[in-house]
Amino acid sequence: MTKTLNVAMIGGGFMGKAHALAYAAMPMFFWPAPAIPVRKVVVDINPAAAETARQRFGFEEASSDWRAVIARPDIDIVDIVTPNDSHAEIAIAAAQAGKHIICEKPLARTALESKGMLDAVNAAGVIHMVAFNYRRTPAVALAHKFITEGRIGKILNFRGTYLQDWSADPDSPLSWRFNKKIAGSGSVGDIGTHVVDLARYLVGDISAVNAMTHTYVKTRPLQSGGVDKLGAADKNASGPRGAVDVDDEMLTMLRFANGAVGSIEATRNAYGRNNFLTFEIHGERGSIVFNYERRDELQVVFADDPAEVRGFRTIYTGPAHPYGDGLWPIPGLGIGYTETKIVECYDLCKAIVSGQQPSPNFADGYRIELIAEAILHSGQTGLWTEIPA
Ligand code: SOE
Secondary structure (H helix, E strand, O other): OOOEEEEEEEOOOHHHHHHHHHHHHHHHHOOOOOOEEEEEEEEOOOHHHHHHHHHHHOOOEEEOOHHHHHOOOOOOEEEEOOOHHHHHHHHHHHHHOOOEEEEOOOOOOOHHHHHHHHHHHHHHOOOEEEOOHHHHOHHHHHHHHHHHOOOOOOEEEEEEEEEOOOOOOOOOOOOHHHOHHHHOOOHHHHHHHHHHHHHHHHOOOEEEEEEEEEOOOOEEEOOOOOOOOOOOOOOOOOOOEEEOOOOOEEEEEEEEOOOOEEEEEEEOOOOOOOOEEEEEEEEOOEEEEEEHHHOOEEEEEEOOOOHHHOOOEEEEOOOOOOOOOOOOOOOOOOOOHHHHHHHHHHHHHHHHHHOOOOOOOHHHHHHHHHHHHHHHHHHHHOOOEEOOO
16 A cells, blocks of 8 residues: 655645645656655635635645644645745744645745754754755756766856746736745745756855846735735736835856856846746756746757757657656656646655655755845845855
């Protein structure tokens, strides 16, 4: 009999949908599954929202009391998909209750909060994961494989972007993502950290940054109904407005510990860019290019390709590539956001069953918060800022 793992999911919004889909689908893709996740309880502080999430996301029970749920002996995994301001409190309580934890990104609002979470999971000896899901795109994992096999040689340069346009309209609603008290930061924490995760995964750790940050849209219309509205839908341009106190845009240079250099740009105000999460990596023996908007594809060029055909080739990921034995049997059938979450769930369950910490875990999440803070600090001072060891 395959082991089962009971999941308590705290939060029932957009990310709750993605995680619930992954719990249901993971054993359908990866069989034999390392364990079967059971959608046991979904929690929302609003009881009606919790009940809606239960019905919609296929959980057995609904609750509005996360503390009571975390204390239950039948819960194995606590899944935190709430806004950033509650990650630390819930994760620390879950660790103290001996639960394995997956927490949405960024790990917390600040490095200090993240350190408290890391200390708690270390003290409890539980498995922990932070949900930077994009490294679970097969094409990204393939890039990692090529790099670790030395196929493009020593890495010289990493250029990453994360460009979206859901907040480009200055009258789009004031999501919690524009509120420092809840989010911690803006483009840096919300999307820049995804690229920082990829840069660390693919190239290595970052030792210093020199950044610019900017807030273009200083106020936005208040949103109604407590729902996290991303974008211009339901906008209420003539209604009352609230202040944006986080960065809209970041641009940073990077120095990697291994001597490589790089850059990251992130904004949610780039009309025409939807989920333009890209990287271009140059090594001494080749280059690799990825664009999440074409996420089935990886472009590569190798220095030892014959000169007359040397140029970027496009690899469509499929069964021959990372996670290919579990996903779809033919390249080009399509990898999506859900698949990245299914793979994430698979790696989490494998980690719990094997007792080996997955990556990225809370140690990575803390390190990424230190880098995010250095970007924000450099954005204010204009100075190169070292990341504390
Ligand atoms: C909004 O920018 C957002 O939902 C991010 O918060 C997610 O991390 C990203 O995956 C998609 O865009």
